Amino acid sequence: MTESPEAASRPSTFARAWAKAVSGTSYLPMTQAQLEALLHRLTGQLAGALLAEPFDLRAGHRVGAELVAAHIASAEGLGRTVEVIQLRLVRDLGLVAEDVEDRMARLLAAVATGYARALRDRTLDEQESIRRAAMMARTQALRALRASEARFRHQATHDPLTGLPNRTLFTERLTAALNEPGRGAQRIGVCFLDLDRFKVVNDTLGHQVGDRLLTMVAERLCQDLGEHLVARLGGDEFVILVERTGGTDDMVKVAETALAAVRTPALVDGHELQVSASIGIVERQVAGANPSDLMRAADATLHWAKSAGGARWALYDAERSRRELARYALSAAIPAALERGEFYLDYQPLTSLRDGRLLGVEALVRWRHPELGVLRPDSFIGLAEETGLIVQLGGWVLAEACREAEAWSAGGVQAPFVSVNLAVRQVHRAGLVQDVLALLRQTGLPPERLQLEITESTMMSTAEEPVRALRVLADLGVRIAIDDFGTGYSNLAYLRDLPVTELKVAGEFVAGLRSPAVGRTDERILASLVSLAHALDLTVTAEGVETAGQAERLRAIGCDAAQGWHFGKPAPADRILARIR
Amino acid sequence: MQRPDWAPDTIDIERPSVARMYDYYLGGSHNFAADRAAAQAMVAAVPEAPLMAQANRAFLRRAVHHLAEAGIRQFLDIGSGIPTVGNVHEIAQRIDPASRVVYVDVDPVAVAHSREILSGNDRAVVVQEDLRHPEAILSHPDVRKLLDLSQPVAVMIVAVLHFVSDDDRPAELLATLRDALAPGSYLVLSQASDDGRSADERAEAERVYRRTDSPLWIRGRAELTALFDGFELLDPGVVWVPQWRPDTPDSAEDAERAVFMGGVGRLGD
Numbered sequence: 027m028t029e030s031p032e033a034a035s036r037p038s039t040f041a042r043a044w045a046k047a048v049s050g051t052s053y054l055p056m057t058q059a060q061l062e063a064l065l066h067r068l069t070g071q072l073a074g075a076l077l078a079e080p081f082d083l084r085a086g087h088r089v090g091a092e093l094v095a096a097h098i099a100s101a102e103g104l105g106r107t108v109e110v111i112q113l114r115l116v117r118d119l120g121l122v123a124e125d126v127e128d129r130m131a132r133l134l135a136a137v138a139t140g141y142a143r144a145l146r147d148r149t150l151d152e153q154e155s156i157r158r159a160a161m162m163a164r165t166q167a168l169r170a171l172r173a174s175e176a177r178f179r180h181q182a183t184h185d186p187l188t189g190l191p192n193r194t195l196f197t198e199r200l201t202a203a204l205n206e207p208g209r210g211a212q213r214i215g216v217c218f219l220d221l222d223r224f225k226v227v228n229d230t231l232g233h234q235v236g237d238r239l240l241t242m243v244a245e246r247l248c249q250d251l252g253e254h255l256v257a258r259l260g261g262d263e264f265v266i267l268v269e270r271t272g273g274t275d276d277m278v279k280v281a282e283t284a285l286a287a288v289r290t291p292a293l294v295d296g297h298e299l300q301v302s303a304s305i306g307i308v309e310r311q312v313a314g315a316n317p318s319d320l321m322r323a324a325d326a327t328l329h330w331a332k333s334a335g336g337a338r339w340a341l342y343d344a345e346r347s348r349r350e351l352a353r354y355a356l357s358a359a360i361p362a363a364l365e366r367g368e369f370y371l372d373y374q375p376l377t378s379l380r381d382g383r384l385l386g387v388e389a390l391v392r393w394r395h396p397e398l399g400v401l402r403p404d405s406f407i408g409l410a411e412e413t414g415l416i417v418q419l420g421g422w423v424l425a426e427a428c429r430e431a432e433a434w435s436a437g438g439v440q441a442p443f444v445s446v447n448l449a450v451r452q453v454h455r456a457g458l459v460q461d462v463l464a465l466l467r468q469t470g471l472p473p474e475r476l477q478l479e480i481t482e483s484t485m486m487s488t489a490e491e492p493v494r495a496l497r498v499l500a501d502l503g504v505r506i507a508i509d510d511f512g513t514g515y516s517n518l519a520y521l522r523d524l525p526v527t528e529l530k531v532a533g534e535f536v537a538g539l540r541s542p543a544v545g546r547t548d549e550r551i552l553a554s555l556v557s558l559a560h561a562l563d564l565t566v567t568a569e570g571v572e573t574a575g576q577a578e579r580l581r582a583i584g585c586d587a588a589q590g591w592h593f594g595k596p597a598p599a600d601r602i603l604a605r606i607r
Numbered sequence: 608m609q610r611p612d613w614a615p616d617t618i619d620i621e622r623p624s625v626a627r628m629y630d631y632y633l634g635g636s637h638n639f640a641a642d643r644a645a646a647q648a649m650v651a652a653v654p655e656a657p658l659m660a661q662a663n664r665a666f667l668r669r670a671v672h673h674l675a676e677a678g679i680r681q682f683l684d685i686g687s688g689i690p691t692v693g694n695v696h697e698i699a700q701r702i703d704p705a706s707r708v709v710y711v712d713v714d715p716v717a718v719a720h721s722r723e724i725l726s727g728n729d730r731a732v733v734v735q736e737d738l739r740h741p742e743a744i745l746s747h748p749d750v751r752k753l754l755d756l757s758q759p760v761a762v763m764i765v766a767v768l769h770f771v772s773d774d775d776r777p778a779e780l781l782a783t784l785r786d787a788l789a790p791g792s793y794l795v796l797s798q799a800s801d802d803g804r805s806a807d808e809r810a811e812a813e814r815v816y817r818r819t820d821s822p823l824w825i826r827g828r829a830e831l832t833a834l835f836d837g838f839e840l841l842d843p844g845v846v847w848v849p850q851w852r853p854d855t856p857d858s859a860e861d862a863e864r865a866v867f868m869g870g871v872g873r874l875g876d
Contacts, residue, residue, distance in 0.1 A: 049858075050658060050661065051634075052633065052634030052661070053633040053634055053660070053661040053664045053665070053691070053692065053693070054661075055664075055668060055692045055693025055697075056693075057854040058854045058855045058858060059854065059855075097634070097692050099634060100634045148636070149636040152635060152636035152637050153636050153637075155637065155720065155723065156627070156636075156637040156638065156639070156689070156716070156720060158719075158723070159637075159716050159717075159719040159720035159723060160620050160639075160716045160719070162719040162722075162723075163715035163716045163718065163719040166715065166719065167715060
């Protein structure tokens with residue numbers, strides 16, 4: 027095989043045609059001139075391979091691989107390359123050889139093989155690299171996700187102000203401690219802590235100071251009790267979880283430490299603040315305990331500490347809790363009991379010490395409870411007052427008393443008045459006057475046969491409305507008595523303003539008349555009360571008179587009337603009335 | 608628990624990525640089945656799609672080459688995608704090895720791939736950010752570390768602005784970038800245009816890209832020219848990309864088939 031004389035200039039013609047053929051088959055990161063230069067070089071190699079003796083397949087492989095390396099790397103790129111070599115290489119370069127067709131076929135096969143091998147390798151490499159990139163991206167995304175979840179979880183389980191664990195985390199930890207006895211803990215305890223009068227700090231010094239105080243308390247609790255979980259449940263409520271206790275003594279120690287930590291004066295924004303806290307302690311066996319019961323118990327115990335004056339801890343007492351629960355259940359049953367007619371009235375005589383006449387009777391409510399039997403007022407009135415049910419119950423008592431008392435006048439005898447206790451809430455309720463007027467109208471009871479007993483504490487508030495209401499009632503002729511006089515906050519000023527008819531002197535002064543030593547003092551007090559009352563034109567009834575001796579001395583003092591076992595126990599109306607008929 | 612908005616997405620290679628579809632158009636194999644299926648649907652809708660990508664890539668090459676020859680040594684390539692062949696740093700660092708290049712892409716796989724390609728090259732780096740957050744790009748520590756914004760920078764926004772809707776206010780994004788650049792800086796911009804295309808073709812292309820996270824937002828020549836606000840357009844202005852300073856006169860033939868329009872603007876002194 028030989029080259030024709032003009033062959034030297036012909037490779038560039040071929041290279042240009044080749045470049046044109048592969049343009050656009052894939053992205054070529056070079057200029058047209060660079061492409062032509064590259065293909066010109068490869069043209070030389072092809073021509074060399076076609077003429078070489080012996081024929082070397084590897085030259086064809088190399089050209090194929092170089093094309094792929096130069097990014098002429100697509101199916102179309104190969105197709106057009108084969109086509110242009112087959113059609114033009116021999117002609118353009120003027121190559122002459124006997125076996126040129128043979129050699130061309132073998133050369134094309136070698137180029138295509140080298141090309142396909144290189145393209146396959148390149149494809150596999152690229153696939154591998156993009157997969158690796160996807161994997162790396164995924165790992166990174168997961169790592170970022172985990173980091174953000176950890177951050178999110180921290181935010182969700184911690185209090186932003188103090189950085190302490192919040193209610194969520196505390197509940198989780200408490201639940202875990204109770205559900206995993208495998209941890210080895212036999213007993214568990216919580217201290218439920220609440221600052222005393224924290225609201226005053228917020229209200230007087232502002233929330234910023236309040237917040238800083240909370241932060242400071244949080245820091246101290248952590249510092250002194252760091253081995254336990256200290257959480258902030260919200261507001262000024264903190265809780266300390268002691269996961270392993272040896273008994274209540276351990277918890278008391280924790281509580282004392284916490285109280286001391288809170289008690290240390292804190293300097294906040296130039297204010298020296300001294301605050302105290304109340305703590306409810308619950309300590310019990312892990313076995314059988316559940317988180318909500320435990321926290322309910324802690325909350326109730328905290329209230330005991332608060333109601334005992336604060337700045338102290340209280341220890342959970344199951345018996346006390348049961349009593350309170352029973353009381354609560356009892357109060358909840360009052361409305362239904364009213365509907366079913368389980369309440370009724372007994373009456374206790376108010377007797378004149380001058381002539382022994384029955385002046386009046388005090389209405390005393392009884393509850394015929396279907397399970398507990400007859401209940402006296404001291405077992406449910408306090409509750410009714412706390413819950414507000416006293417308005418409903420008191421209303422019923424007043425109405426029932428008026429209704430029954432009206433009937434007593436039949437028979438010509440001068441009928442006794444009926445004395446009914448009014449609770450604070452009843453007196454302060456708008457509409458008291460209208461209610462009483464309506465009752466008197468409906469029952470036909472003359473106003474002067476109704477006496478309303480109010481306690482001193484009723485008049486503690488400075489509201490004018492109750493005073494006005496009582497004055498309207500007094501003007502109508504209704505009697506107004508001050509109950510338990512002398513035991514409360516005896517502000518005598520109200521005696522000047524109130525339309526009071528009578529003072530009922532508390533039984534404890536009368537009780538003193540039994541023993542000569544104390545009795546002398548009590549007798550003097552009673553005597554002064556009587557003379558004070560008389561000076562103000564009021565009558566005096568002594569309560570709790572149990573003996574003839576007491577009655578005698580009260581009479582000697584000048585007391586007007588008396589009430590107590592000596593004169594008659596509470597009983598149904600007809601039995602009391604039987605005495606005067 | 609509700610996941611907050613700063614929690615990152617996970618990687619889903621079942622969803623086509625516009626970066627890997629582009630790689631497929633260029634003849635690369637840095638793509639997955641979902642990418643290829645979407646790219647093939649695009650080719651069915653717009654048969655020139657591979658040609659478009661190649662023409663656009665060639666435009667990028669010529670623009671970078673031109674700017675590097677003009678003395679630019681800092682490049683910020685936003686929407687850089689999968690680094691295949693003829694990347695900005697390859698072109699620029701061939702002219703001056705001291706050239707510094709920051710690639711920015713929102714696609715985490717593209718970023719991971721770029722990171723691997725660039726490992727060992729301390730004058731080129733990739734940052735995962737979104738063109739729609741130019742402040743985040745400009746203040747990114749890697750951008751700050753590699754680029755000196757008191758010196759001219761070429762900002763490349765090539766074949767990516769059609770993924771930014773008008774609701775994202777592209778003019779404001781570009782103005783934010785422009786205001787951070789020193790005089791003598793350049794903006795290289797190209798994007799898909801529908802000048803001379805049928806409504807059907809456009810609708811079908813848009814449908815394909817709705818499969819991805821990046822729906823198409825086609826713009827015409829006038830809109831593109833307006834986006835060079837504040838820059839002086841170099842000759843020949845905003846043109847079909849093959850017409851922008853072609854290597855040879857015949858390589859600009861049938862230029863409108865390239866679908867992409869682009870231009871280069873210079874920030875005056």
